[in-house]
Amino acid sequence: MAYFLQQLINGLSLGAIFGLIAIGYTMVYGIIGMINFAHGDIFMVGGFIAIIAFMVLGLLGITWVPLALLVMLAVAVAFTALYGWALERVAYRPLRNSGRLAPLISAIGMSIFLQNYVQLLQGARNKALGTPPISGGITLMDSAGFSVQLSYMQIIIIVSTVLLMAGFTYLINTTTLGRNQRACEQDMRMARLLGVDVDRTIALTFVMGASLAAVAGMVWLLYYGIIDFYVGFLAGIKAFTAAVLGGIGSLPGAMLGGLLIGLIEVFWSAYFSAEYKDVAAFGILVLVLVFRPTGLLGKPEVEKV
Amino acid sequence: MQKAVAAEAGARLEGGWAEMLRDAASVAAVSIALAIPLVGFHLIDHLSTTQVEFRFGQLFYAVAVIFLGRLGLLLIGAGWARPIASFTSALSLAWLVNSAASAVPVAYPALGWFTFLLAATLAVRGWHTFYRDTAGAAAKARQAGLGAMVSRAAVHLTPFLVLVAVSVPFYAVMADDKRAVDLGILIFTYIMLGWGLNVVVGLAGLLDLGYVAFYAVGAYCYAIVSIELGLSFWESLPLAGALAATFGVLLGFPVLRLRGDYLAIVTLGFGEIIRIILLNWNELSNGPKGIGNIPRPGFFGIAFTASPPEGSIAFHEYFGLDYSPMHRQIFLYYIILVLAMVTNWFTLRIRKLPIGRAWEALREDETACRALGINPTNTKLTAFAIGAMFGGFAGAFFATRQGFISPESFNFLESAIILAIVVLGGMGSQIGVVIAAIVLIGGPEWFRDLELYRMLAFGALMVAIMIWRPQGLLAHRDPTIRLGVAGRGGTP
Structure with a gap:
């Protein structure tokens, strides 16, 4: 029981991170119907910017943890959002009207580019944070020599994810920007006719997705204390799986899918085999796409001729 | 004509300077902001702690180059195509000569290549604009069909190219250049993979991101069959192909009814699943350690060894030559040449059969095909299996050439390289694949320090090609009639 509870906590924390990344996939897919293959790498860039900000703060002598974390967050979100914006501007906007495969290939190219860009600039080896700024936790339960730990980091992950989700739901449902986004999602041409600045709305969607990915990247860095240039590939695929599982295009679906993928991965490693945990994620992706392409909360897509 | 162009350009320049400078400055500002965190700071791991160092000099150099590049691009648009193109051509040529001859040492080759790339892009763009503005309508029409032109030329070039390919080993023997044969084998392996993937991506229009899985299946099949059952290369080759095709059908059957982009992600997933299984199923694949001592092919039963086992005779003894490891390399070179040629011939023939026509029709419009009674799943499945x-x-060839295989040779990057070859060459264009493979695989071998930036350039090129010529550099399959508004990316 204690072991199960511990895995549940670990799975939820991991799943929350996947959910944050998955929102970026799902929002972009919802609005322009393309898989932003480079989103996982945007997440990785966010993590790298966070660790660089952390190191520079250390050099400047800012060591008070809450301030350092806030500055780190602001820097990571701002610069990663800019990366998201530039990504859309350079690689996707020129291809908006040209079928399905061209933007996907462009996105794959961008993903390869970003990975190698970071690898060349920062080196291929793992970058470690050193002493973690947030450590310790609460012991929830102690039974038969196995204590269930809920670390402060896990609390931060879950609380910040809940806050971000609440904020984004508010943003999408009530603000003008959110309304524009939903309008573009339904009918881009009609939205344009009614005076919605479509280009700006799409660009802002990328910026929002990238900001969440930056938060996820920073949280990932603080949680594992380590990051490398390749981390975005697997995390991106898993988050995409989460978005598909939850129903691509649906915001709560992305979160739900993220939590499920996190739980499945953690429980699979805990009870079956850690070596095949990635197979579990890929297997779920295949199964969902084959048997229920609309996901758990998605709307069925009508094919128009 | 010239005069009119110049006058028009002058008019466009009037008062345009401030605007152009502002545009270039804003591009530079964005690139500064993008570059500050990742270019300006460098994380170095030093005795298990991470430290940070500054690289602002390189950052500002890069941004200055971007500023000038953007300005040059705007000037080309404003009618200064010729001077800009001449200058950038000279600049990029100088850099190429310098780095090929290593005449002047460069402190930061990365920045050098970066400058070169921008200059070369500007040069191409500049000359293109210059000729477009000055040439007549007939020339314009000719220019539009670069892909068609290359394909027409390819018909006459093919015998010549084949002759060159056949004679590479002769050159290698005469010049005693072992590298030429090795490089030839490498390039032809990728050409063959490119042609194979071209059937799936180029003809049938199915984006397969896990192609390397079939490569892996073939390689492991050959390794296991030849070691465990003692079959020769030629006996195992059909087995490897059949097994890979079976895998193609098994994997393809459930997923081929998915839409294009989902299919791509699922094939990526399959590719990774196969790699992870090979990595962990120790009894079958020997795990991450890989399989070594894979039998090398013999010349119709005659081994290529310096000291053949008792009672048999080696290749060099049989033909009365001195022993040279190059014999085997040359033999391998001809094997892959033949295999690649068979692939090419097969593809060219099947394109003319109903099934090949159906692939291309399916690529263009699946709904219409379904309405015309083509079974999309079966048609796609044949493409996938072939x-x-x-x-x-x-894959079998790869295993016998290397003599050693491990799962690490079959990662996503390999799939991406093969895909890049197909995409850049022009999806569906056979000669395009050859050119792309020579440039993308041979180029980094030639300029050694390019090896580092190879994948970076692949990624950037994939994006650039999709934006400028979404059909690929040399493809020419523009539909005769286009319905609706063609997007910006749709017109070459």
Whole structure:
């Protein structure tokens, strides 16, 4: 029981991170119907910017943890959002009207580019944070020599994810920007006719997705204390799986899918085999796409001729 | 004509300077902001702690180059195509000569290549604009069909190219250049993989991101069959192809009814699943350690060894030559040449059969095909299986050439390289694949320090090609009639 509870906590924390990344996939897919293959790498860039900000703060002598974390967050979100914006501007906007495969290939190219860009600039080896700024936790339960730990980091992950989700739901449902986004999602041409600045709305969607990915990247860095240039590939695929599982295009679906993928991965490693945990994620992706392409909360897509 | 162009350009320049400078400055500002965190700071791991160092000099150099590049691009648009193009051509040529001859040492080759790339892009763009503005309508029409032109030329060039390919080993023997044969084998392996994937991506329009899985299946099949059962290369080759094709059908059957982009992600997933299984199933694949001592092919039963086992005779003894490890390399070179040629011939023939026509029709419009009674799943499945079969052949060849295989040779990056070859060459264009493979695989071998930036350039090129010529550099399959508004990316 204690072991199960511990895995549940670990799975939820991991799943929350996947959910944050998955929102970026799902929002972009919802609005322009393309898989932003480079989103996982945007997440990785966010993590790298966070660790660089952390190191520079250390050099400047800012060591008070809450301030350092806030500055780190602001820097990571701002610069990663800019990366998201530039990504859309350079690689996707020129291809908006040209079928399905061209933007996907462009996105794959961008993903390869970003990975190698970071690898060349920062080196291929793992970058470690050193002493973690947030450590310790609460012991929830102690039974038969196995204590269930809920670390402060896990609390931060879950609380910040809940806050971000609440904020984004508010943003999408009530603000003008959110309304524009939903309008573009339904009918881009009609939205344009009614005076919605479509280009700006799409660009802002990328910026929002990238900001969440930056938060996820920073949280990932603080949680594992380590990051490398390749981390975005697997995390991106898993988050995409989460978005598909939850129903691509649906915001709560992305979160739900993220939590499920996190739980499945953690429980699979805990009870079956850690070596095949990635197979579990890929297997779920295949199964969902084959048997229920609309996901758990998605709307069925009508094919128009 | 010239005069009119110049006058028009002058008019466009009037008062345009401030605007152009502002545009270039804003591009530079964005690139500064993008570059500050990742270019300006460098994380170095020093005795298990991470430290940070500054690189602002390089950052500002890069941004200055971007500023000038953007300005140059705007000037080309404003009618200064010729001077800008001449200058950038000279600049990029100088850099190429310098780095090929290593005449002047460069402190930061990365920045050098970066400058070169921008200059070369500007040069191409500049000359293109210059000729477009000055040439007549007939020339314009000719220019539009670069892909068609290359394909027409390819018909006459093919015998010549084949002759060159056949004679590489003769050159290698005469010049005693072992590298030429090795490089030839490498390039032809990728050409074959490219042609195989071209069936799936180029003809049938199915984006397969896990092609390397079939390559792996072929390689492992050959390794296991030849070691455990003692079959020769030629006996195992059909087995490897058949097994890979079977995998193609098995994997393809459930997923081929998915839409294009979902299919791509699922094939990526399959590719990774196969790699992870090979990595962990120790009894079958020997795990991450890989399989070594894979039998090398013999010349119709005659081994290529310096000291043949008792009672048999080696290749050099049989033909009365001195022993040279190059014999085997040359033999391998001809094997892959033949395999690649068979792939090419097969593809060219099947394109003319109903099934090949159906692939291309399906690529263009699946709904229409379904309405015309083509079974999309079966048609796609054949394309998938045939592509997989060629991947399996190439894999078996890879295993016998290396003598050692491990799962690490079959990661996503390899799939991406093969895809890049197909995409850049022009999806569906056979000669395009050859050119792309020579440039993308041979280029980094030639300029050694390019090896580092190879994948970076692949990524950037994939994006650039999709934006400028979404059909690929040399493809020419523009539909005769286009319905609706063609997007910006749709017109070459």
